[in-house]
Amino acid sequence: MYLGWDYQGLVKQEDTAETIEQHLFLALSTGCLVESRETSNYHRCGRTDKGVSSFGQTISLDLRSSLSQEQLAADPNMTEGELPYTKILNRLLPEDIRVLAWRPAPPDLSARFQCKQRTYKYFFPRGDLNVQSSYNGLYPKVMNSAARFIVGTHDFRNFCKMDVANGVVNFTRSIVSAQVSVMSRDPHMSSDSSDTSGYDMCVLTLVGHAFLWHQVRCIMGLLLLVGQGKEEADVVQELLDVDSYPRKPQYSMASELPLNLFHCEYEQGTQWYMNQECLAQVVRTLQSTWTKLNVKASMVRAMLLDLESSLEVPVSEQTSCLLQGVRSKVYQPLLKRPTCGSLEARIEHYVKRQRLEVMRTEDQSPLSAVSSDCPGAGPS
Template sequence: MKTRLVENRQTANYHRSGRTDKGVSALGQVISLDLRSKLIGAAGSEGGPASEETPADRAPVSEELRYAHILNRVLPADIRVLAWAPAGREFSARFSCLHRTYRYYFPGGGLDLGRMEAAARLFEGTHDFRNLCKMDVANGVLNFRRTVLLARVRRVLGPDQEEEEGRREPGSPYGMCLFEVRAQGFLYHQVRCMMAVLLLVGQRLEVPSVVTQLLDIHSNPRKPQYSMAVDYPLVLYDCAYENLEWVFDSDAHAFNVTHLQAMWTQQAVRSQLLYSFLQGLGQAPHKLQADDGPDPLRDWGRAQPPQASQADSLLEGVRPRRYRPLMERERCEGLESRIRHYAKRGRIELPEGMREEEEEEEGRVRRKRRASRDGENGLAE
């Protein structure tokens, strides 16, 4: 609106591809909307009514308004337009998306990545994920079946592979890893719940087959109580579409690269400082050893068990002193109970099947009361 590219959000036909929580980042977020065009008149603009031309019929995109350049001049520093693409009127960033990919970054210190990978693969396929999300019943979400196309856990090399292998090799507590998951659609907090379970598996607190148990809603219709993973390592990494030709503005692209390099420099220096601090604390005095005399220093990096507890900081809440397995914990309120709760408050309507069950139950109660009254009247006579 500030750049006069749209009149307002309501008339701009605005859609966004994915939803991100507060604290979650997006690299591949895509939005669609009707913008003022230099080549095609948009409704409400000086160009007159919207044209019926398709993107293929229009003039070369090099003659179009420099959308990325215009918008990046007024956007906050942490939001940038990377490119734009002409699209037909039937296109929607939300409904035309083929699939979305999320990535969750985490250090591998103290984690069994083999177990995490085995557990992650069990997410693939079409399942009911009600035990691995926050059930958003109040907003009318009653179907929790989703299709996961890919779920993998792997290590991540640094920007300079040789330097990374020399300084912070992937096998060290400070080597970075990621959980990548691709699906046609996601539920509220689904990836963060999935990651929480994977972290428990990686810490050997749960076995990989716990994923199968959580996906079995017939045996486990109610979600065990557990904390989900924190938000900041999660990124909406990519959104896939057919027949989109992205247009990059060379000046805007150069500015984006420079801007991100500056941000990376600040964070990389801070990361290196912290790593140096940890190296400095890596050796410290410890108790005398009776067999071979005093040893003034101990290499805490090679301590057994390893002094690596990064995974604890990636789960919300406080870790209890005594761990209780997921399937032995208290259960959350079931789906049907939540549906009835919000239906009574008028937030949603009961599904037809549950409405019929309610009517049958009310009929049984009325018949029982009528029979009780008839029995009392007979005794009185």
């Protein structure tokens, strides 16, 4: 688990030490649990970018064990008498990076390739959005009407940042479910009131097998435009038709701040081992974080209550800051905007520079590619 707001992403980078993996492997090395990253058989489930958090990030790697080879051979799932991994690591990690649980795994298990399902959550205030409310029926189910189009297997090239340079040329992915819901009401609204508030907190829950670079943030960016009434819900369906719209319109993706890789699911294996003492300490730390953030939010809310009571024309702009980029005075519909380069043009660009080798299907559609800059990327 980590709160990624103050970090430069999960993956270790050469130009900064403020990544989750940098702190993780420093703790692993200091705790004498691995010799090096290169020899640890390390795999991560999902790559999260700068500012993105995760409650359920999962990794697989080889760690030093206190059990003998004979004990492990007799029972590969033995945990009794094993090193207290969570206790060792949480003592060495920053407070906003925590190990919640561990379990034995076969040496050939990959946290990335053997993950069956990933769940992302994107938290946001209602603002002036039309979202489905579980408290009343006053708002049309506009955002969910748009979200339902992405469920299923589709080519999502118009809903991501195409990472062709690293060998990603296949953008077909499967979304299991997509649901926008109200998770908590504005505490300043009467509990028996049927009115909604721009301060109601909502969440998009997105479940899929695998995700593309910035896919969730692009999807959320489009859903925000639909929720604000700037686009019709079926614009999502139209952009999924890559024959009619082979080039992605230029639009802003949603902010990274509210995004969380919440769950990573695997085939049923041995039970996760959770140290109750460590778990209680994580809860205390998160409660402290919640208190500090909620005190700040409550203070700002009190100021807003006073100021908003003096406004002649109400303002409800809580979600505006979640869409990045400069806001134009005159809104231009998505399908009339300038477009990005096509997938085929990008592939040709890198092939000409001998930075990409593409394998194609019988109908010459790109199936997979290997980047000369990143040979380990392989097919995606």
